[in-house]
Amino acid sequence: MAERPWQKRRLQLWLRHHSPVALPLALLLLVIGGWSLKSAVQWLGRDADSASPALRSKLQGMALESLESVSGPPLRGTLYMGIVIDPDRILNPEAYGDLNKRVQSLTNAFRTVHPGVTVQVQLFRSDSVIPKLKARVRSGLGPDLLVASGLIAGDLHAMGLSDSVQLTTQEQQQFHPASLARLRLPNGRLSGVPLLYFPEVICFNRSKVKTSPATLEELLQASAEGLRVGLATNPINIYWTAGALGANQALVTVMRGKPLQPELRQRLLGWLRWLQSASLQQRVTFYADQGQVLDDFLHDRLDWISCSSTNFSTLQRQLGPRLGVATMPSGLGGEPTPISRERVMVLGKGSSPDQRRIAKAMASFAINPLIQRSMTIGTFSLLPVNRFVPPPVSSSSTLEALVESQRQSNATEPLLDLLHAGDPRLEALAQTLVQLVFGALSPEAATEALIRDLRPLPSLQASR
Incomplete structure (x- = not known):
């Protein structure tokens, strides 16, 4: 209108x-x-x-009361806000510009309500954020509010790099219980406040294929007929295939340190056999780096890939109407299990009382229903965490795919509950998959390697 x-x-x-x-x-x-x-x-x-x-x-008044009361003097001062960027996010000048526009849209809206506040934003790479934050906190220059992956929120608090927050029971009802459970500390407080989701979906070139294959069998058939498929062996990017082939429960069982029954062992072996079989297809290419997958898709060297919705703006600029978005294919084991990337807001360490008030006010502003829905329909690349803000899926097939992928990602919650940022088992899984698809390991040997390497480490068991 x-x-x-x-x-x-x-x-x-x-x-x-x-x-x-x-x-x-x-x-x-x-x-x-x-x-x-x-x-x-x-x-x-x-x-x-x-x-x-x-x-x-x-x-x-729409703000969460425990984060920031609407009473008190007007907010004045500077909010230092950090944003953590995933390593596979496309970071060319245009992508930086898109990110800046999104951040400015939120901060400008916040300053409409709190005109006495200025906001300064700094970007951090996820693979270097911990050491950089440690140095900044030691020097008293840490961010007042950090937008980061939900997987690292607990680690930041454990390292003394962030402060916890407390929400009332009524306020917690705005979020899905699983999101809060992953952020809950032993004392009942939270290591962060959920902000938004970036689901994992399929991106494909409509000029090469009109619709995305609905099953893994159809995917390999389309590849045999000329569709160029790109997949990354990174566990976050490839885990969706584990669900489609019925191996997700087996992986979770091993990571919990429980014995693997013969049926689950066979499912795990079946998943690894499919990955190896797919790697032998002429037009299916496996990559160790998701960033290279995206680059080849952007430059018309691939036609079909899995991708996080964080990269939609760059892909849409490059491909225009040729960009198609769909949910992952299913398989003989059932629905796919894509891992959705949750972003949370973490309170920094060492903020002044005024800066802490501003940080809490910004967090509460970002999750009120009006702003949550506006962020969703303003980009069509993310989903709200506020469960009382349903996305308008009837207006966009892209949003419909994101919502369906987010629903499917609920099946990954048992896995995410067992992981944290830097978990050495993720690296072990990645290395085994790389060796498998490049022929250094047989599916049988890879199965034994995963059973051995994915069991919980004593230090991880003690911390839970």
Whole structure:
């Protein structure tokens, strides 16, 4: 729906006399009128400031109370915000520009409600964030708020690089229980606050194949007919095939340190046999690095890959309408098990009282329903963590694929509960898969290697 200036002006004048119902109306316009995040927040905030100061309090009142009370003096100061980037995220100048626009959209909206705040953002690579944070915290220059993978939130707290947060029972109901369980500390507090999901899906070139293969059998058949397939051996990127071939339960059983029954052993062996068989196909290429998979897809050397929705903007810019998005293929073992990437907000260490108030206010602002839904429909590349904000799947086949992938990812929760960032078993799994697909290990030898190497280490068992 196009925004007509005279209509917006009339609504602004109406605000002066009807502010008590303005916020519900704005939410309605956002949902059915297609307003952008900028338009909705500007209308709620800056455009109505002089007429209705109480309206700003209504938007603030949507915040989580335990994170930041709406009472107290106005927020003033600088928020130092860090964002952790995945190693397989495309980071060319255009991608940096897209990320900057998204961050600025959120921070500008936040400053509409809190004009006395400025926000400075710094990016960290996930493979180097720990040492860099340690150095910054020691020097008193750590971020006040860090957006990072949910897998490292607990590690950051254990290392003394972040502070915990406390949510009331009512506030916790806004999130899926599994998301909070992974963030819960022994004292009941949380190592971070969930922010959003980036599901793992299939990206394919519509000029080469009209629809994505629905099953693994169809995928190999399409490859035999000319479809160029790219897969990474990184466990996060390849785990979806384990579910499709019925091996996910076997992997979880081994990682829990429990005996593997013959049936589960056969499923694990069957998965590894399929991977090796696929690697022998002429047009199926396995990569040790997901970044190379993305690069070859961007440069028309591959037609079909698995990809995180974090890279949608770059892929869409390059391929335009040729980019297709679909869920992973199923297999004889059932549905695929894609691993969705959850982003959480972590409170930094050593913030001043004012900076801590701002960090909490930003966290609560980012997860209120209006902002969560706006981020979703503004990019079509992420999903909200607030379970009371259903994505409008009827408006986008891409969102429909993301939602279905997120549902399928629920089956990976037992695995994620057993892992943390830097878990040596992930590296062991990756190395075994690399040796398997490049012919250095047989499926039988790889099965024995995984049973041996994926069992919990004594240090990991003691920490749980």
